[in-house]
Amino acid sequence: MRHLASACEAIAGTSKKLHKIAIVADYLKSRTHREAEISAIFLSGRPFPVWEEATLQVGGSLLWRLLGELAEKKDDATLTAVYRRLGDLGAAAGEVLPEKDGQGLSVLEVDAAFRQIAGTRGASAKSALLRDLLRRATPLEAKYIVKIMTGDLRIGLKESLVEEAMAKAYGVTLKQVQRANMLLGDIGETLKLAAAGRLANAKMRLFHPLGFMLASPVESAGEGLSYFPAAAVEDKYDGIRAQAHVSEGEVKFFSRTRDEITESFPELPSALAGLPPDAILDGEIVAWEYPAELDQTQEIVDGPSTDAGESKAMNLGRARPFSALQQRLGRKKVSAKMLRETPVAYLAFDVLYAGGELLIDRPLEERAGILDELLAGNTGIYHRATESPRKSETAEGQGNLSFELETQAEEVKVASVIRAPAFRTSSPEQLEELFTAAQARGNEGLMIKDLTSPYTPGKRGKSWLKMKRELATLDVVVTAVEYGHGKRIGVLSDYTFGVWDGERLVNIGKAYSGLTDAEISEMTQWFLEHTTEDQGFHRLVEPKIVLQVAFNNMMQSDRHDSGFALRFPRIVRLRPDKSAEDADTIERVREIYASQPTDKKA
Numbered sequence: 001m002r003h004l005a006s007a008c009e010a011i012a013g014t015s016k017k018l019h020k021i022a023i024v025a026d027y028l029k030s031r032t033h034r035e036a037e038i039s040a041i042f043l044s045g046r047p048f049p050v051w052e053e054a055t056l057q058v059g060g061s062l063l064w065r066l067l068g069e070l071a072e073k074k075d076d077a078t079l080t081a082v083y084r085r086l087g088d089l090g091a092a093a094g095e096v097l098p099e100k101d102g103q104g105l106s107v108l109e110v111d112a113a114f115r116q117i118a119g120t121r122g123a124s125a126k127s128a129l130l131r132d133l134l135r136r137a138t139p140l141e142a143k144y145i146v147k148i149m150t151g152d153l154r155i156g157l158k159e160s161l162v163e164e165a166m167a168k169a170y171g172v173t174l175k176q177v178q179r180a181n182m183l184l185g186d187i188g189e190t191l192k193l194a195a196a197g198r199l200a201n202a203k204m205r206l207f208h209p210l211g212f213m214l215a216s217p218v219e220s221a222g223e224g225l226s227y228f229p230a231a232a233v234e235d236k237y238d239g240i241r242a243q244a245h246v247s248e249g250e251v252k253f254f255s256r257t258r259d260e261i262t263e264s265f266p267e268l269p270s271a272l273a274g275l276p277p278d279a280i281l282d283g284e285i286v287a288w289e290y291p292a293e294l295d296q297t298q299e300i301v302d303g304p305s306t307d308a309g310e311s312k313a314m315n316l317g318r319a320r321p322f323s324a325l326q327q328r329l330g331r332k333k334v335s336a337k338m339l340r341e342t343p344v345a346y347l348a349f350d351v352l353y354a355g356g357e358l359l360i361d362r363p364l365e366e367r368a369g370i371l372d373e374l375l376a377g378n379t380g381i382y383h384r385a386t387e388s389p390r391k392s393e394t395a396e397g398q399g400n401l402s403f404e405l406e407t408q409a410e411e412v413k414v415a416s417v418i419r420a421p422a423f424r425t426s427s428p429e430q431l432e433e434l435f436t437a438a439q440a441r442g443n444e445g446l447m448i449k450d451l452t453s454p455y456t457p458g459k460r461g462k463s464w465l466k467m468k469r470e471l472a473t474l475d476v477v478v479t480a481v482e483y484g485h486g487k488r489i490g491v492l493s494d495y496t497f498g499v500w501d502g503e504r505l506v507n508i509g510k511a512y513s514g515l516t517d518a519e520i521s522e523m524t525q526w527f528l529e530h531t532t533e534d535q536g537f538h539r540l541v542e543p544k545i546v547l548q549v550a551f552n553n554m555m556q557s558d559r560h561d562s563g564f565a566l567r568f569p570r571i572v573r574l575r576p577d578k579s580a581e582d583a584d585t586i587e588r589v590r591e592i593y594a595s596q597p598t599d600k601k602a
Helices: 002-012 017-030 033-043 060-070 076-086 089-096 107-118 123-136 139-150 159-170 174-184 187-195 322-326 336-341 364-376 428-440 517-529 586-595
Strands: 214-218 231-236 240-247 250-254 279-289 344-354 381-384 391-393 399-401 412-415 417-419 422-425 445-450 460-468 472-483 492-501 504-511 531-534 538-541 546-551 553-556 564-567 570-574
Touching (some): 060 089, 089 139, 107 139, 231 364, 231 428, 364 417, 428 445, 472 586, 492 586, 517 531, 546 564
Parallel strands (some): 214 460, 344 417
Antiparallel strands (some): 240 279, 391 399, 472 546, 492 504, 531 538, 546 570
């Protein structure tokens, strides 16, 4: 582990990309294949491969307590001061832990310890294992052990650079490495194949999620159609992106972080279980408002239509705001009451694998046709009991057991899997019309996709574009500040802000993006000079600085004393022309909240 930690120090010490790649390549070549395999995972900033469900479940508070326990100077003030200066718990560990004799740990021992910690239940048992691991490590090893555990390596090394280093180390092409890693979702296994000269043997595996293709933002309809002549256009839904893997009746859903999320949505798998064996779909899980009457002939909208005005009517209901879906996230057990009050839908818009064939290299237009065929025979419509359990029938006559509820009541038909409607257009005017219609339906905006584009997992390019506009802006007053992370260590870059409620300021959000480095440096000096209470990493400041912030939407929330929270807030600019008294009020906040599309279920 000391060799890996020393390599990490060297990587952090250079800003040159080629130098970083050379350091990693030399390190990998100097290790056994098994050590290099584990090291590749660690250098990607993770304790385990992306596809593995194993998690350490070790929080920052436990790490903090153990570092205080094991530190050379056993007082919390020293650890706090070091952490404030470095802004990184791993770097703090490297500074406060005592030097020790001996060789320290090997990479394989650290991997074994991580797996033992992940497999152990109970805070005291985990604490004992972690204490032993940190006690055996040298300070430099501990620095990077903690960084890997927290997923915060911060040495200017992305997985893409590890791929380049791997190609250099084993004399293979970068394209071969990227393709294998994309299919496997495991940088360690990719290295194993590269070292053995068997990258061509890499095969996609069901229930090992692929990376998600990502979209780049555009500001206008004209820009949205400037990259390709004709586009497939879909609503941009305010839910969570999810990849559905289906094999012989088994269905699992994975999030963009490649974590399995099936347990949070137990009603969805049955709707996809009837698909032909072995398929991977891409789509969005949204909170959904179903109509009382559901027309079973309209559950699928066939691909892009030839004209935006000729699209088929979609009588399956509408998406609800993200705040409704939030109640379902991260739950291992979903109550019957929640299933009834917050139904969801899976809006499928792409297919990556079907019929035994990986489809990502095919153009979107072909994939859309395949998706239509897949879903045409699987309506996803089933009877959902609103009260007591009973045997139910799908549209195809396959039985499902409804969820256990309290008293028997009439059943309601719902469609839990829906083909996301898509339209074809080459006109900026039609695109604007579609955008207005999407927002009228309560959706964020539009996705604009090149009909000829392949699916590029994990990549953000110009083949997929997203067009959305801020809901509004607010002039707010900064009430508290925090030190930043990464390149913003040592500067106060994270701002909590509020609006006026009568004579007092009530907080409504927090933002850390939008200002230039020069502005942040200037503001840091001002906030240091105008701190009213120093709480260590967090400072209360004189409420005099006004910011203009933009945001996508607003939610009711008990996180802040205003009773509201902004979603995706970002700083537009400083407002030195305004005094704090000129900032917006809670009445303005309520007006903006009321102007959002209504969630009729709320």
